[in-house]
Amino acid sequence: MAFQILLNVVLAFTWMFLKTSYTSSTFFVGYLLGLLIIFAFRNCFSGRFYLIRAYAVFRLFLIFIKELILANIAVLKVVLKPKLDMRPGIFAMQTVLEKDWEITVLANLITLTPGTLVVDVSDDNKTLYIHAVDIEDAEDVIQGIKSTFENAILEVSR
């Protein structure tokens, strides 16, 4: 992905040199043309066309914001409820992610999810230990995390 972006910037600079006009608008036009060229030659690269990945990163960011707001509503409910009748606990969750940055992003996302907080990551990076405010629906929480966050992160790293 980094290589494709670098190539695109180099193509934009080539366009600026061809036009002998060194303004940001020429750079922008050159960047768009380079994007077309890279799209046309997308089979020659080892990875996917990088805009797909950029879109996946953008979607991951939107998920972050959405979960942050939902988590705050959940905390509001717990704190402002007159009776403290939640059932907290720590449960383990297996993860399929392998790289360090993926697990970091997943842990941050889980910490910002309604009612969950990562307490520890096992030494072999395979299990996350998560503290939940309401353990009742731990299975549902795990399924939800797997279906949304893990897939979104895999979409970026694939």
Added chain:
Amino acid sequence: MIEIVKIIAGALILFGAFLSVVATFGVIRLPDVYTRNHAASKSATLGVMSILLGTFLYFWIEHGHFNSRVILAIVFIFATSPVAGHLISRAAYNSGVPLWEKSVQDDLKGKNQIRQAEK
């Protein structure tokens, strides 16, 4: 237009202040380190972020002053506060702070005992 943005900025700042108050109540009211951490690491994050966003919008629209440092501060808080929450609860667990007595499940217990047996 400017009036609308002023109202939005005001609403954002009030919302952020409200969330911070709730986070404070949560820290006082909840029973143990881990549940308090939930309140502190979530409500305080979004609270401070929306206060900063409201401030940014106000100075941008009202005074035409685009302060990029505020945007950077929002990004930094967004990236660091979940990590801080994680580290505090991890340190608490590893130094033996007990969970609330009404907690129902503790999968991490077995793991740490195995680790100590290996040492």
